[in-house]
Amino acid sequence: MSVSGTSAAGEKRLSGAAPARRPAPAFDAARAREDFPILRQRVHGRPLVYLDNAATTQKPRAVIDAISRYYEEDNANVHRGVHLLSERATRRHDEARKRVARFIGAPDPREVIFVRGTTEAVNLVAQTFGRTRVGAGDEVLVTELEHHSNIVPWQMLCHEKGARLRVVPVTDAGDLDLDALEALLGPRTRLLAVTQVSNALGTVNPLPEIIARAKARGVPVLVDGAQGAPHLGFDAAASGADFYAFSGHKLYGPTGVGVLWGRREHLEAMPPWQGGGDMILSVTFEKTIYNALPHKFEAGTPDIAGAIGLAAAIDYVDGLGLEAIAAHERELLALAVDALEAEEGVRLVGTPRERAGVVSFLVGDVHPHDVGTVLDRHGVAVRAGHHCAQPLMQRLGLAATARASFGLYNTPEDVDALVRGIRAVREMFA
Ligand code: 7TS
Numbered sequence: 001m002s003v004s005g006t007s008a009a010g011e012k013r014l015s016g017a018a019p020a021r022r023p024a025p026a027f028d029a030a031r032a033r034e035d036f037p038i039l040r041q042r043v044h045g046r047p048l049v050y051l052d053n054a055a056t057t058q059k060p061r062a063v064i065d066a067i068s069r070y071y072e073e074d075n076a077n078v079h080r081g082v083h084l085l086s087e088r089a090t091r092r093h094d095e096a097r098k099r100v101a102r103f104i105g106a107p108d109p110r111e112v113i114f115v116r117g118t119t120e121a122v123n124l125v126a127q128t129f130g131r132t133r134v135g136a137g138d139e140v141l142v143t144e145l146e147h148h149s150n151i152v153p154w155q156m157l158c159h160e161k162g163a164r165l166r167v168v169p170v171t172d173a174g175d176l177d178l179d180a181l182e183a184l185l186g187p188r189t190r191l192l193a194v195t196q197v198s199n200a201l202g203t204v205n206p207l208p209e210i211i212a213r214a215k216a217r218g219v220p221v222l223v224d225g226a227q228g229a230p231h232l233g234f235d236a237a238a239s240g241a242d243f244y245a246f247s248g249h250k251l252y253g254p255t256g257v258g259v260l261w262g263r264r265e266h267l268e269a270m271p272p273w274q275g276g277g278d279m280i281l282s283v284t285f286e287k288t289i290y291n292a293l294p295h296k297f298e299a300g301t302p303d304i305a306g307a308i309g310l311a312a313a314i315d316y317v318d319g320l321g322l323e324a325i326a327a328h329e330r331e332l333l334a335l336a337v338d339a340l341e342a343e344e345g346v347r348l349v350g351t352p353r354e355r356a357g358v359v360s361f362l363v364g365d366v367h368p369h370d371v372g373t374v375l376d377r378h379g380v381a382v383r384a385g386h387h388c389a390q391p392l393m394q395r396l397g398l399a400a401t402a403r404a405s406f407g408l409y410n411t412p413e414d415v416d417a418l419v420r421g422i423r424a425v426r427e428m429f430a
Pocket of ligand 1: 149
């Protein structure tokens, strides 16, 4: 599933293109909010305003119930038992994989590997695909926008292989410098690892263009969809990408489960990663024959309840309509950006051409941690810090920012509460 529509020219949009010219479908965030039990509470005596969705999203009742129901009715290990419960658990786990495949437009559910999250997905690719493809003197390309989890695994690989990690720079506005990308794609480039959306600035990368440029040089592309999947969706088959990674917990699903999608031919050719049960067909002390996809990459008992919870989250999101959610979030974000720009003493960090989910800011010279603490006293949950993007912070000459990040249940009133909280920060530190 992807919110990317098809333009009048019939050209498939992924992200980064102009918004479709049609009225946004009505979306009732206040009503959706009631699906999330956790949001009913008060913190420090104030109604909770949850604006830390880029870190993790809250879970709707449908997801919580799906997980409880699994444990109450179906719990058993998968692929092992001959008994009814095990058959049921296996079937539900398989159905969850198919649900994910449909959501991201994967041509074949066997290309969907369940992992712990985006971090594990990237490490899997680095240690299998990367280890077989990258040698001494080769280059792996990342960008200045990346989260640590799309930097460090590649750095470790390069260190091991005597390869070179190269970095696509960002502009002061927080957009990738595509001319620099072009110049960096060279004969030794073995992979480009790039995020769909920046978790620190909200930049939406123009993936179709980026992927086309890499493909023109025969360079495989891994897309980090941790922040993209919840706001934009993805169409794996149409994207031209080779790998896509995302985390269930940022998509209203449970923690502990995420997805690696990879092109079949890559996954077939890649050596297995972890060894253990389920990833084998037969074992002797002399030789092990590995299992077929997807099991080859899923050693040990998987997070069965997690996969079922993730499928329930996808059902929930699709039920509301990812496109309607995206339109709602775009409106909220525009409101927040306007309000913060108009606010005395507030500086936005990053003014990318297209933005999703996130706005980073500074309040005067108040330390972002103090901003976050005062906001918390007003019931407003934001993140303050380097957002696991220290190289990006260094590039921008900052140690940290405060970050408000939006989800489907946020409302214009939440933006008002943020602004009131920021005024309280200014008064306190005036
Ligand atoms: N990639 C991006 C772009 C992310 O934003 C994150 C997590 C990850 C990868 C890692 O995901 P995980 O589920 O494996 O941990 N980002 C954040 C954040 O912005 N605040 O807390 C976690």
